[in-house]
Structure formats: C-alpha cells, structure tokens
Amino acid sequence: MSRLFGTDGVRGLANGLLTAELALSLAQAAAVVLGHDQMVEGKRPRAVIARDPRASGEFIAAAVEAGLASAGVDVYDAGVLPTPAAAFLIADLGADFGVMISASHNPAPDNGIKFFARGGLKLADEVEDAIEAQLEQDAFRPVGIGVGRIQRFADAEDRYVVHLLSTLPNRLDGVKVVLDCAHGAASGCSPQVFKNAGADVVVIGAEPDGLNINDGVGSTHLRQLQDAVLAHGADLGIAHDGDADRCLAVDHEGTVVDGDQIMAVLAVALKAAGKLKDDVLVATVMSNLGLKIALRNEGISLRETAVGDRYVLEGMRAGGFSLGGEQSGHVIFADYATTGDGILTGLQLAAQVAGTGRTLKQLAAVMTKLPQLMINVKDVDKHRARTDEGVSAAVADAERELGDTGRVLLRPSGTEALVRVMVEAGDMATATRICTDLAAVVESRLALQL
Structure with a gap:
C-alpha cells in the first residue's frame, strides 16, 4: 500500500480519493495518536478544525468532526479560516491538535486534510505513519460521557485578527493596497485586517461560492491583480492562495514581486530592526541565485534546504532562525507563526512601504533576479x-x-x-x-x- 500522506497532508479529488468514509476514519485514527496523552489520563482531548470555502469542505469537515467526537475528542469548529489561522488557534486555545480541510492552491474539485500537533506544529513523518498504521486497527469508540462534543469556536476569527495586528511594526495609513483573496479562506479576514491596520483597501477575488476558489484569481493567476493595481492607482497588490498560507505581490507599476524578492525585502528590514536571528534567512535550493547575492551584499547568510515548506521549517527550528520561506510566497515568521501565513506576510510587506516611504519597486530592487x-x-x-x-x-x-x-x-x-x-x-x-x-x-x- 502506498503512503497515504503526501508532502502536505492527505490530498486528492473530493469523493474520489478523499471520501467522507476516509475522512471519518482518518479523524478517528488521528484522535488516538494525537490525543493519546490526554486519553491515558482519562481526559477528553481538544481539537480545532477549520476549512477553506470549497463545497466539498462542508461534508469532509462534517465527517472529520464526527470521527473526532466519536473517538472522544471535544471539537472547536472555527469555520472558514486560513490554514495559518488554524495553526495559530491551536496554540492560542491550548488545544491538543487541530485539522485544516483544504487543498491550498489546487482547483475546487480537490480537497485535503492536514493535521497539526499541539502548538500548531506540522506533523513529523513518523507521526503521520502512526496515524496510517492506526487506520488498520479497530476504531476507539467510547460511550456515554466519554464521547466528544462539537461546538462553534465563536471568536476564532477575532482572535486571529488581533494576533495579526499585534505583529505590525507600524500602521498602514496612507497605503492603498489591492487584495486578491482567491475566492478562498482569506476572503473575510484579510480585508478586515488591512482595513483595521489603516490601509485604503480594494478587494477582488473575495466572493467564494464553493466552486470558484483559485479560478483565475489568487497567487497562481496574477493578471487580474496586476490590472486592478494599475486601474486603482494602488501602491501595491497582495495575492493569497486558496488557504492563504502564501503571498505574492505586485508593485505600483504592475510588476510581480515573487517570494524570493519578498523574503529579501523582509530579511533586510528585520536585520535593520535587530530581529533577524544570527542574520540568517532559510530558503530552498530553488530560490533564485539573485537572492543569495543580494543577501550577501546586505551581510545576511542564506541557509538552503530541500524543496518543501516542511524542510524550511526544519531548518529554521534547527538553528532557531526567525525568517524562512519559498519562492512560491510561502514565508514563515518564527516569532509570530508556526507555518507560512500569507496575510501576515502581506501585512509586513505593506508595513515596509508605509514605514519607509519607499515604493515596493524600490524596496524589491535590493535583489536582482537572474534569468x-x-x-x-x-x-x-x-x-x-x-x-x-x-x-x-x-x-x-x-x-x-x-x-x-x-x-x-x-x-x-x-x-x-x-x-x-x-x-x-x-x-x-x-x-x-x-x-x-x-x-x-x-x-x-x-x-x-x-
């Protein structure tokens, strides 16, 4: 049997590979593995669950919640929120683990199930293997007072918004930004955060209907954002993907600013503020050589990892480094998050425009991309x-x-x-x-x- 977990959870065609039956079984298995410590003490583990707005997310989330509760887990349903919001809320609530239902930048027919450990951390391979092995065992089914309860996590979005705003080095007053929310999980909270931070906000791609996620919009389709930035005379544009763990940008001239350039801008800013641990940025071997050259000119070292955000995270944790990411726009701020956060990244980038008085084009010029x-x-x-x-x-x-x-x-x-x-x-x-x-x-x- 091939391994069920891929590089980022279990992902596939909803009702194809990813059925309600599999979702329920996975949840029951995960409850035993991730909730073990609480169960042996006779306590009910607690789990946070969130999803992006795909239509299939409704039945998959329902199946996951049923599986968790039937295995004795108390479930806090956060509704439609970004993946990094789910990770943050697990830690903020002090939950034992969490689940995100999303296929990220994939088209609407796909979906996925991603588990997070206590603290909002991604699972190690051996933990995923343990969940797969548990699928072969009889499900744990407590009765009576042992079954879990499901409740709405009513203030989940508010907690996340307050957290994001607390990370800003300065407000965004005077900055006009276009947000492309990919008809995805950021459609509600990203515009709210930027407006609360003081920005003049224009929003596109924020009318999810369950079927239009990532469809011609978002970080994998930047043309509409480029056009909107020019049409509205904005200072910059920010593009999220379906679950908002990525951020790509567009400058005031409509030129794309990719993840490597974003990391260069933010690394230089953090170093100047004395917040770049050991003056090191962690990125994958696929990052443009121009990033390494730019960092070297700024007195910053680049630590390279294999391709994949989990390897970036491993590299960051190994050295206690504060910033890392990928060319795709998956940027990780270790001081504020345990995974890539597209809204957080966009906020920090806009804060540099507001705080320095320089255009994004000028800031991004710190790096010259090699062909x-x-x-x-x-x-x-x-x-x-x-x-x-x-x-x-x-x-x-x-x-x-x-x-x-x-x-x-x-x-x-x-x-x-x-x-x-x-x-x-x-x-x-x-x-x-x-x-x-x-x-x-x-x-x-x-x-x-x-």
Whole structure:
C-alpha cells in the first residue's frame, strides 16, 4: 500500500480519493495518536478544525468532526479560516491538535486534510505513519460521557485578527493596497485586517461560492491583480492562495514581486530592526541565485534546504532562525507563526512601504533576479541523475562556464519518472542554451527502456 500522506497532508479529488468514509476514519485514527496523552489520563482531548470555502469542505469537515467526537475528542469548529489561522488557534486555545480541510492552491474539485500537533506544529513523518498504521486497527469508540462534543469556536476569527495586528511594526495609513483573496479562506479576514491596520483597501477575488476558489484569481493567476493595481492607482497588490498560507505581490507599476524578492525585502528590514536571528534567512535550493547575492551584499547568510515548506521549517527550528520561506510566497515568521501565513506576510510587506516611504519597486530592487529556466526531462531513470558519469561531467562543464554568474540544479521528481534541469545565468540566452544542452544529455544518458 502506498503512503497515504503526501508532502502536505492527505490530498486528492473530493469523493474520489478523499471520501467522507476516509475522512471519518482518518479523524478517528488521528484522535488516538494525537490525543493519546490526554486519553491515558482519562481526559477528553481538544481539537480545532477549520476549512477553506470549497463545497466539498462542508461534508469532509462534517465527517472529520464526527470521527473526532466519536473517538472522544471535544471539537472547536472555527469555520472558514486560513490554514495559518488554524495553526495559530491551536496554540492560542491550548488545544491538543487541530485539522485544516483544504487543498491550498489546487482547483475546487480537490480537497485535503492536514493535521497539526499541539502548538500548531506540522506533523513529523513518523507521526503521520502512526496515524496510517492506526487506520488498520479497530476504531476507539467510547460511550456515554466519554464521547466528544462539537461546538462553534465563536471568536476564532477575532482572535486571529488581533494576533495579526499585534505583529505590525507600524500602521498602514496612507497605503492603498489591492487584495486578491482567491475566492478562498482569506476572503473575510484579510480585508478586515488591512482595513483595521489603516490601509485604503480594494478587494477582488473575495466572493467564494464553493466552486470558484483559485479560478483565475489568487497567487497562481496574477493578471487580474496586476490590472486592478494599475486601474486603482494602488501602491501595491497582495495575492493569497486558496488557504492563504502564501503571498505574492505586485508593485505600483504592475510588476510581480515573487517570494524570493519578498523574503529579501523582509530579511533586510528585520536585520535593520535587530530581529533577524544570527542574520540568517532559510530558503530552498530553488530560490533564485539573485537572492543569495543580494543577501550577501546586505551581510545576511542564506541557509538552503530541500524543496518543501516542511524542510524550511526544519531548518529554521534547527538553528532557531526567525525568517524562512519559498519562492512560491510561502514565508514563515518564527516569532509570530508556526507555518507560512500569507496575510501576515502581506501585512509586513505593506508595513515596509508605509514605514519607509519607499515604493515596493524600490524596496524589491535590493535583489536582482537572474534569468532562470527549468526543463522537465520525462521517462528517465531519476535515481541515476546524480551518479551517472556522463551527466556529472556535463554538469561540471556547465558550472565551469557559468562560474559565479549562475548555477545548475538537477532535481529528481519525488513522484514521477522525470528529472528537473534548472539553470540560472547572467542572461536568458545563456541559461536557455546550457539548460537545453544539459536536458539533452540527461535524456540520452538516463532514458528508460520502454
């Protein structure tokens, strides 16, 4: 049997892979594993549950709540809120664990179940494995006073909003911002937070109907946000994804500011404020080389991790670092959150515009993005990508040619028989030529015999 948990919970087509029956069983199994400490003391564990506005989230959340309560867990239903809100509320309430129902930036037919441990922390692989193993056991079904109760977490959104506002170094008065909420979980609280912070707010993508989440809007579809920023003469635009754990931005000229540039701006600001632990930023190997160069010029070190926010989190915790993230806009502030928070990131970025009096374009100029090209080479033996002598020789030749002006990254896919070949260079023509040549070598040396 293949592993049920992926890189970010259990995710798939709602009513396809992810059925109500599976959701209920997963919840019962998670209750035993994550609520064990309370159960052995004869107490009922407490869990927070939230979801994004997908139509399928209604029946999946109901199944999860039924599974938890039937296994003796008291459930606090926070309703439609972002993933980082769920993580925050688990810690704020002192709950034993929590559940987020969302498929993030995926289209509406998909959904997912993500569990958080006490404190709002993501689960380690071995804990997820324990939940999967528990699925094979008889469900724990207490009776009488042992069953859990389900109640509405009435002030959940207010708690989260107050928390976000408490992180601001300064108010946003005088800043005009367009918010694209992706018809997702941020549709209610993000506009409220920015308005309470003093910003002049224009909102798009904030009319969720259960089916339109991420549909042509949000951080994966920035054209509407770019147009709105220009049409309204805004200072900047902020785009969330469906569960609002990401943030991408647009400057006043409609130019996209990606996660690497956002991290550069915020790292410099935190260093100036004396709040960047050890003057270190944690990011993945996929971040643009321009980020590393910009940070070095500012006296900031870059610690690189494997691709995935869980690896960024591991790197941050290992060194106690305060800031990390991904090019996708998944930015983590360890002083305020246990996971990426798109609203928090957008607030901090807007605060720099308001506090410095500089435009986002000027702030983002701290980093120059190097041209980057990636080619996916399919139907190859990905396991030999780093050991084949011919491939290694071709990579070495490319790296010698690029010198300090670029880099090469070969990354085997975790799920498919393909190798991602990525090249950065001082100009796109060079990046294209070297990447194309390397991809041809990978294809010829590692081709599968079909």
